[in-house]
Amino acid sequence: MLMLGWMDDEALHRTLTTGRCTYWSRSRREYWVKGDTSGHVQYVKSVALDCDADTVLVKVDQVGAACHTGDRTCFDADVLASEPAGDQ
Template sequence: MTSTPGTPSALDPQIAARLKRGPDGLVPAIAQQYDTGEVLMLGWMDDEALHRTLTTGRCTYWSRSRQEYWVKGDTSGHFQHVKSVALDCDADTVLVKVDQVGAACHTGARTCFDADVLPLAQP
């Protein structure tokens, strides 16, 4: 479904009132494996994507490049089954704890954060 971030949504008004969105109407959404704490990926949600995530039990994101909603796993088969959703202390980031089926990264890797580890300076 193609839409525009920030358009009217069925998201609970009390939750919507708490969200601090960027100028584009989006908030970052971190997907984390619920049982291991492994950080899997970062996606973007608007009110409608968050509403769909909360009501369907599957992660829905807003694609900034395609300008449409996408449900993780619909094309890849690598589903994210939602276990919990939380806002950070500033209500400007969403943490979605999921049970990841298969790869989370579009490259086929389990996580988006394991291939390019940057070196730290040694004291």
Template sequence: MQSGTPSALDPAVAVRLKRDAQGLVTAVVQQHDTGEVLMVGWMDDEALHRTLTTGRATYWSRSRQEYWVKGETSGHVQHVKSVALDCDGDTLLVRVEQVGAACHTGDRTCFDAGVLTVSGGSA
């Protein structure tokens, strides 16, 4: 665990997680009603536990080395509607009701920075 103390995450959930070398799982965050992908964050067992028990999206900040609740300082809150684990156990899909911007730049989504051109292949 990032905090150095055991998490209260349900052991039945914890055993299903496949964490990276830092003990983290990727969290893809999606607007629950439109399917819009808002951002990507990182969760360890404790962040997931906090997310599931509070209904507020909580992440592990790799740069600050601390937990952060989305919107705690900005007011751009994520109310969690559901959390799903992918088939490999290494990615979470967090479906939220986003209040305000999801991106730290102030944009609605972190994926507004520019679409890349695809020139090959067929549909």
């Protein structure tokens, strides 16, 4: 997983029609296209809905970092928990 972002219907529509990931910024209250300012573009490979149709999984070709920190993924931080040894 590279990152997590918010999409409303309009952001999803823009993502599907342009082939580039568009998100809704809850803090700035505006749409943003991943890579427009950073150059770290996400090109859409596929989009799937979950069983409740309230979450989308977007598979992308990532150019550059996905995280605003410059890391490839937003999930490189310390692991909070892992599987117990016997549950693999």
